[in-house]
Amino acid sequence: MTEDEYERFFEQVANTKVPYKFKLHYTTDVPLAIKTLLYIPSQTSERMNMPQEESAVDLYCKKVLIKAKCGELLPNYLRFVKGVVDCEDLPLNVSRETYQDSSLVAKLRNIITRRVLKTLEDEARKDPAKYNTWYATFKGHIAEGTQTDTTNREVVYKLMRFAANYKKSSSDLISLEEYISKMKEGQKKIYFTNGSSYHAAMDTPFYEPFKDSDVPVLVLSNQLDEFCL
Numbered sequence: 001m002t003e004d005e006y007e008r009f010f011e012q013v014a015n016t017k018v019p020y021k022f023k024l025h026y027t028t029d030v031p032l033a034i035k036t037l038l039y040i041p042s043q044t045s046e047r048m049n050m051p052q053e054e055s056a057v058d059l060y061c062k063k064v065l066i067k068a069k070c071g072e073l074l075p076n077y078l079r080f081v082k083g084v085v086d087c088e089d090l091p092l093n094v095s096r097e098t099y100q101d102s103s104l105v106a107k108l109r110n111i112i113t114r115r116v117l118k119t120l121e122d123e124a125r126k127d128p129a130k131y132n133t134w135y136a137t138f139k140g141h142i143a144e145g146t147q148t149d150t151t152n153r154e155v156v157y158k159l160m161r162f163a164a165n166y167k168k169s170s171s172d173l174i175s176l177e178e179y180i181s182k183m184k185e186g187q188k189k190i191y192f193t194n195g196s197s198y199h200a201a202m203d204t205p206f207y208e209p210f211k212d213s214d215v216p217v218l219v220l221s222n223q224l225d226e227f228c229l
Contacts, residue, residue: 001025010039013056014082018043021134024083024119032108038083038116044137046080056082061090072105073112077145080138081116110151117155124159124175132173135161143224160228163198163219165210170198170219182216192218194226 001009010020021042027035038057045053059070063086074081087108124131135142145156161173166182179190191210195201201219210217220226 009037010082013058013084014039014041016041016043020082021130022119022123024115026115032104032111033088034108034111035086036083036112036115038081038085038112040116040120040134041080041082042134042137044080044141046140053079055079058084059090060084060086062086062088066090073109074116075109075113075145075149077141077148078113078116080141085112113149113152114155117152117159120159121155132161132171135159135173136171139222140224143228146228157228160225162192162225163221165193165202165207165217165219166214170221179216179218184215187215190218190229191215192220192226192229194220197221 006023006025007019010023011017014020019042020039022040024036024038024040055069055071055074057070057073058068059066059073070085071079073085085108089104090108120131124135139161142156142159146153146160149156157176159175161175162179163170163172164174164179164182167174176190183190193201193204193207193210195204198219198221201207201221207217218225218229220229
């Protein structure tokens with residue numbers, strides 16, 4: 001597919017003209033025969049206190065639609081993902097009641113979830129600035145995943161980003177892995193300061209002991225981040 005074709009298909013499945021941020025297009029025969037084209041949008045309708053989005057991933061078997069907007073394919077915190085999944089291993093005569101309890105669908109869900117998370121992790125490593133821009137919009141979803149996805153929690157935490165006292169800008173975000181790489185010899189704890197804004201967090205009395213030191217400190221201005229830590 002050309003980039004123009006990718007964009008036009010995204011407009012169709014997501015019902016928006018706003019370009020997507022990342023895509024995942026792959027085919028595999030192991031452990032299941034799957035053809036997948038998934039998009040990770042650049043915006044979400046859940047901002048500005050709007051209701052939760054519905055899943056927009058359609059499930060097919062050999063090009064036959066099994067279920068539109070199949071919420072069972074991904075955990076709820078990844079509900080922003082759009083696209084299609086075609087799994088040839090699903091029986092064509094599967095009923096809605098059967099597939100919801102199917103171990104095959106659970107296996108498919110695990111595979112798709114891991115691939116989406118790996119795509120985000122790869123994109124974050126490849127282009128940190130682009131990923132950080134995306135994360136600023138979807139950090140609530142990622143934070144939700146750290147609390148609800150016990151199977152993939154370690155990977156989800158790798159996707160979180162934070163401001164830090166050794167960075168020049170509050171928008172220059174780091175991962176927990178980067179923080180650990182900056183820890184001083186003998187340091188065994190992750191330190192953070194929090195407030196209603198970046199500057200408020202830096203002015204809190206709790207940060208005073210670190211002002212004249214080179215110990216890395218995470219700067220939190222979001223209650224979700226504090227809760228996750």
